[in-house]
Amino acid sequence: MGIIEKAREIAGIIERQDEICIVTHCDADGITGAAIAKKALDEIGIKCEIKVVRYLSRKILQGVDKFTWFIDLGNGNIAGINGNAVITDHHFSNEYHERALNPFYYGIDGETEISAAGLAYLVASNFSDFDATLAIMGAIGDLQDLRFGRLTGINRQLLKNSKVEIKKDIRIYGRKKPLYKMIAYATDPVIPGIFKRVRNAIGFLSRIDIDYKKSWNECSREEKKKILSELIKILVTKGFSYDYITRIFGEVYELDGEDIREYATLLNSIGKYGYGMEAIKMCIEEKFDGKNLLKKHRSKICNYIEYAKKKLDEYKGIYYFHGGNYIMDTVVGTVAGMILREEDFSTPLLAFAENEEGIKVSARAPYNLVEKGLNLSIAMKNAAEMLGGNGGGHKAAAGAIIPKGMEERFLQIFDAEIRNQLTL
Numbered sequence: 001m002g003i004i005e006k007a008r009e010i011a012g013i014i015e016r017q018d019e020i021c022i023v024t025h026c027d028a029d030g031i032t033g034a035a036i037a038k039k040a041l042d043e044i045g046i047k048c049e050i051k052v053v054r055y056l057s058r059k060i061l062q063g064v065d066k067f068t069w070f071i072d073l074g075n076g077n078i079a080g081i082n083g084n085a086v087i088t089d090h091h092f093s094n095e096y097h098e099r100a101l102n103p104f105y106y107g108i109d110g111e112t113e114i115s116a117a118g119l120a121y122l123v124a125s126n127f128s129d130f131d132a133t134l135a136i137m138g139a140i141g142d143l144q145d146l147r148f149g150r151l152t153g154i155n156r157q158l159l160k161n162s163k164v165e166i167k168k169d170i171r172i173y174g175r176k177k178p179l180y181k182m183i184a185y186a187t188d189p190v191i192p193g194i195f196k197r198v199r200n201a202i203g204f205l206s207r208i209d210i211d212y213k214k215s216w217n218e219c220s221r222e223e224k225k226k227i228l229s230e231l232i233k234i235l236v237t238k239g240f241s242y243d244y245i246t247r248i249f250g251e252v253y254e255l256d257g258e259d260i261r262e263y264a265t266l267l268n269s270i271g272k273y274g275y276g277m278e279a280i281k282m283c284i285e286e287k288f289d290g291k292n293l294l295k296k297h298r299s300k301i302c303n304y305i306e307y308a309k310k311k312l313d314e315y316k317g318i319y320y321f322h323g324g325n326y327i328m329d330t331v332v333g334t335v336a337g338m339i340l341r342e343e344d345f346s347t348p349l350l351a352f353a354e355n356e357e358g359i360k361v362s363a364r365a366p367y368n369l370v371e372k373g374l375n376l377s378i379a380m381k382n383a384a385e386m387l388g389g390n391g392g393g394h395k396a397a398a399g400a401i402i403p404k405g406m407e408e409r410f411l412q413i414f415d416a417e418i419r420n421q422l423t424l
């Protein structure tokens with residue numbers, strides 16, 4: 001049976017229910033996935049309630065008494081999920097569950113080829129033929145285009161079925177922002193010497209005779225060519241690889257003339273600050289307006305980064321910081337990812353934060369380590385389970401929950417796991 005047939009089988013199970021509880025993750029992928037599921041259930045007249053959660057704790061699992069549709073979570077908790085449920089989760093797991101639509105069972109990479117929203121869409125498209133725009137938003141929110149600089153696999157087919165336009169353009173985020181800001185805060189790729197140095201960015205643009213206040217979209221073709229070739233020159237002289245440099249130009253995705261990353265970022269921040277239901281409503285109504293919230297989110301993240309950098313420490317070459325109860329557990333991973341890119345770490349970065357269940361741990365690693373065999377999802381799961389917690393995620397980005405006071409022990413076990421994976 002292929003993934004499409006399995007999606008149909010799961011749709012059949014859903015269709016037989018009178019009432020469904022959707023349990024979804026609070027990030028953009030979970031939010032869009034739940035919106036797709038809700039739209040589909042409404043269409044076939046099945047009553048549903050939605051729970052947007054930060055992670056799947058034992059408490060949440062024990063509290064669900066109705067038939068449940070788990071979205072963007074569940075693969076890490078297969079043993080705790082009974083038969084009265086279906087799972088559409090793209091996180092890696094090789095544990096079998098009869099009612100899980102797990103892309104990895106079909107040789108499909110859940111990190112790049114399909115997201116949880118995409119999986120929910122495969123199921124939902126059996127009930128109605130709405131377009132796959134939200135599924136693409138989920139995939140982009142999950143950074144599924146990051147590895148290859150474009151969407152691949154099933155995501156590519158979903159793209160064709162969506163309102164999202166594919167364009168060839170500079171891939172740096174912020175094409176509507178003033179140029180100096182766009183290049184100073186570019187992270188994929190980072191422009192050395194300019195990164196976070198607004199003055200250097202202004203100097204660079206003035207030297208090549210470009211009005212730095214203009215946005216990329218306002219530039220002429222000639223100006224765009226000039227900026228691109230000068231940026232590439234910087235990267236070449238700094239010795240970056242061809243693969244790294246070519247990421248600067250390629251596919252970008254737009255919805256109604258807006259970079260789809262804007263929408264995904266908005267949903268992520270709304271969901272992670274505890275307003276998941278509002279974010280789902282936005283998706284269903286296709287009304288994405290949350291500029292004020294986004295502004296607040298950005299300023300909070302800046303404060304968190306500043307705090308985390310002061311707390312950075314090292315354990316046998318692995319960097320980590322403890323956000324205590326200052327950094328919100330839902331965004332501590334985002335903070336770790338940003339610091340990893342900013343500081344260009346060549347080792348994994350671990351981040352801790354307190355929450356009501358214990359300690360949230362987030363791990364992020366540079367992709368070249370993944371190519372050498374690193375799998376943070378397995379390392380986090382193993383290390384957390386040894387301490388009575390749980391964990392999972394992706395090869396380059398994973399998370400866990402462990403009991404309070406176990407941070408040091410976690411570092412030791414995690415370090416051993418990483419050494420084992422990379423045979424150091």
Ligand code: C5P
Pocket residue numbers: 025055056072076091330332333334361362363390391392393394397398399400401
């Ligand atoms: O929370 P954070 O951003 O660090 O999560 C990174 C990845 O790890 C996400 O895909 C999340 O679903 C996963 N994760 C997990 N189990 C946890 C915490 C996070 O599978 N306990």
